Amino acid sequence: MAIDHFIPEIWASKTLMPLNKALVYGSIVNRDYQKDIINQGDTVNINSFAQPTIGDYTKNGSAGAPETLTSSGQALLINQAKFFNFEIDDIDKAQQTPKIMTDAMSEAGYGLADAMDQYIASLNTGVAAANIVGLGNDTTPVVPTKSDIYLYMTTAGQLLTEANVPMNGRWCVIPAWVYKLLQDSGEFTRATSLGDSVVQNGLIGSVAGFNVYVSNNVPNTTATKYKVMFGYNGAITLADQINSVEAFRPEASFSDAVKGLHVYGAKLVRDTGIAVATFNKA
Secondary structure (H helix, E strand, O other): OOHHHOOHHHHHHHHHHHHHHHOOHHHOOEOOOHHHOOOOOOEEEEEEEOOOOOOOOOOOOOOOOOOOOOEEEEEEEOOEEEEEEEEEEHHHHHHOOOOHHHHHHHHHHHHHHHHHHHHHHHHHHHOOHHHHOOOOOOOOOEOOOOOOHHHHHHHHHHHHHHOOOOOOOEEEEEOHHHHHHHHHHOOOEEOHHHOOHHHHHOEEEEEOOEEEEEOOOOOOEOOEOEEEEEEEOOOEEEEEEEEEEEEEOOOOOOEEEEEEEEEEEEEEOOOOOEEEEEEOOO
């Protein structure tokens, strides 16, 4: 790659493409405030309104004066920033095919996606206390088997329904060993009709009303206490941006170098919008 042919917008796009494809948690949250961020440290204010009062109406009667709705606010802080900064020596570049920089940018995009996915997964700690009942906790994690894994999933579904979470668009993210239990349980419907999307974003089927995703980023402590999240896309909001991608020639070497900055923030805006199970392996 000749340094004078570098176009930041194009290379930022090349980084974003693998970033988006590699997301699991990032693909099941909402991005309603994506356009509202500029830099790390930005704060996006999220307003919500109380449900309007529902009253009885009598024919030829009056509905009275309109109600003034009360609102509450939350702050989505763009407080995460990750960067990449690599170089390709002129000698290596001469011996490699021209696509070496493209491949390197793709790897950078995957790395950024992996870091952001882990951050989103860490938001499980904000779950409402009522939404872990029957699903284990750090003190007494449960050990699911192929005989009862479906029971835990239906329990999570019950908790979400009791919290008035919409039935449509529900998801869960599980580690590979829980996926194996589901396959062995006989309750799983494999998503063969989804084609390439199964490979691209981890969606592997549906069970108990949940779209099921597999990820190695499910939080755990030394291979125990796996935090399996169940939810819907209104529970967590995410905003991210590739803030800068720059090419340069390092002063002390003969190489082309590229550095980039990725800023983002994510927030659990409805603590009752997710349920969390704490699973140990058998």
